Amino acid sequence: xxxxxxxxxxxxxxxxxxxxxxxxxxxxxxxxxxxxxxxxxxxxxxxxxxxxxxxxxxxxxxxxxxxxxxxxxxxxxxxxxxxxxxxxxxxxxxxxxxxxxxxxxxxxxxxxxxxxx
Numbered sequence: 158x159x160x161x162x163x164x165x166x167x168x169x170x171x172x173x174x175x176x177x178x179x180x181x182x183x184x185x186x187x188x189x190x191x192x193x194x195x196x197x198x199x200x201x202x203x204x205x206x207x208x209x210x211x212x213x214x215x216x217x218x219x220x221x222x223x224x225x226x227x228x229x230x231x232x233x234x235x236x237x238x239x240x241x242x243x244x245x246x247x248x249x250x251x252x253x254x255x256x257x258x259x260x261x262x263x264x265x266x267x268x269x270x271x272x273x274x
Contacts, residue, residue: 161208166197194239199232 163171170192177184192198213219223231 161204164197164201166195167201170195170198190239194236196232196236199235203228203232 174186174192178186193202207220211220213222
C-alpha cells in the first residue's frame with residue numbers, strides 16, 4: 158500500500174460521477190454503496206486514511222487493530238456489512254413523516270425513502 162496514486166479504475170469512477178453530476182444538477186445519487194464498496198475503492202481509501210494517520214473510528218478500532226486482524230479480511234468484512242445494511246434497511250422503513258393530502262385538508266403519514274409517494 159505504498160503507492161498513493163489514484164488507481165485508473167477509481168479515476169474512471171470519479172470522472173463518471175463528476176460528469177453525471179455536472180450534466181444533471183438535480184440528479185440524486187441514491188445508490189452509491191455498490192460503488193464505494195468495490196474492492197479497488199476500499200483499498201485505495203484505506204491507503205489514503207492510513208497515510209493520513211487517521212483517528213480511530215466510532216468503534217474505537219485503529220490501524221494497529223485492523224492490521225492485526227488483517228487488512229484484506231477487514232475490508233472484506235466491511236463490504237459484507239455495508240451490503241447487508243442496504244438489504245436490512247429498506248428506504249420506506251427508515252422513517253415516516255406527516256404530509257397534507259391533496260386538497261383534503263387532512264394529514265397522512267407517509268414513508269420517507271426512495272420511491273415513496
